[in-house]
Amino acid sequence: MDGMGKGTVTPLASLFPVEESQKAAKRVQDTIAEKEKELDHLRVFIADNNNLINLVQKLPEELHHDIMVPFGKAAFFPGRLIHTNEFLVLLGEGYYADRTSKQTIEVLRRRGKSLESQVNSLEAIIKDHKAEASFFIATASEAAGGLVEIREDYVEENPSKQDLKSGPLKQDVSGLAGAERETTSVDDKEFARMMARLDELEEEERAAERGNLDDENEGAISDFDEISYQRPSDNNLQNSEDIQRRMALKQTNDIATKFPKEHKYQDDMADHFGSLALQSQVRELSEGKTMAKNLKNSDASEMSTIYPEEKIVHATNTSKAEVQYQASRPSDDSQKQASTSSTVGHADHTQRNSRKEDSTSSQVGCQTSEPSFDSRRAFTGSIIEHAENLPKTSGEQNSSSSLVSGSQPSKPVSRFKMQRR
């Protein structure tokens, strides 16, 4: 795992000192005891209330009851209860009400209900306190047991995440971080491979296309790049990224082999997915700059490509077309990409980016998160796989293309179409 040495090991005892946690636990338990006493009080009240209800029910049965009437605290008078159906009930704040037995019972029942709600709330409070106390006790025991908190930096490819899980599950956290780092490193390797491949392709394209579409492509590509780059942010970067990564890998592998075949494939694909061509072009970006050009031509389609997942497929299709195109216009793309790079922010991959933008309007989403990846993503998707997604992407493309169409000149696309058709 990477970053093993970057971790910090802190004994749990230092974060939660044993004595303090024990003291805290005791404090909470004292509070619990108090609340329980109050709870007992309330329960006594409720019991008294119920007894009173029974008494009030029985009293009206007789006209008079012989009782000992208290006189102060220490003396009684023998007497009788009269008017046994008339009860004087204290309503609070010095207000009394004369009520009959039935009415008094209702009053007492309402009182009982409010008492019970008080009891319930008290019980809930006690429960919370108990949970707190148990947590403190557990922490105290853990700290005493010498549990250790391990923190390791979670290093991704670019951003670095901090795993801040404390508690006994440190190992899991560090394991996760390590695993993530591993996948990142694996992706890096693929990325490196893809980049190398892209470089080769670009060289080829530049050589072939020098001077063909300088003017047209530049404008279209630059515009498109910008737009497509903006698009990706809207799309699900995550999905597109993953897909693009995988695609990139495949594309880099496929580019060499498919290059001669791509043209034909692209033709077929392009026919089917005129709009998708843009998408595929985006993919092709990784393979070559033609993608960008294609994308620009098919702005509308490219728009849909903005949605990364689907677009990858399209990109592959278009990429094929673009690949060939790229060969013819390597220089143009690079130029346009350069302009777009400013927007994108990746001088290295401006060319790729521009292409990608077109096709990977969706991919761009992924790319924006990782600009260096964007160009690669465009070419990473396998063309064949994406073909299935074309229908979906076409829909997306329309929406995306609408956004892009305004800004994108269709130079690369038109040229591509010219060549293909």
Added chain:
Amino acid sequence: MDRLRQEKILKFEEFVDQRLKPDLVRAIAERDKVFEQQKIFSDLRRNIENLEKSSVTSLKTLVNIGSEVYLQAEVPDTQHIFVDIGLGFHVEFTWSEALNYITQREERLKRQLEEYTQLIASIKAQIKLVYEGIRELLQLPAEKPFPERTF
């Protein structure tokens, strides 16, 4: 030598805090109870004297049957009154007998009060003594009973 002193001081303080002070608190609580009893009986006496004065034969009262719910009650004959003489016994008295008893009871209560007051005073004195001892050990200046006045 110092350590010994510190230990002694600590022991004295502990003694005061754990034995004398709680004793004091308990004595004061008991005395308060006696005060209450005294008040009750003095109220009762006053009431009986009032009844006698106004020659009341029957009473109508409101009896608390619990949770502040009152019932009307009638006392047809107020000549006989049952007084609590302690240990759960009530004795039927006439008014004059009741007054007599109350007088005796009040005297007894007064004596109890005096005892408690003395006890409390002695406990307080003991606490003061221990404090003085600590002060000597610490060689702090003795407390002056009155603030010094410079002329």
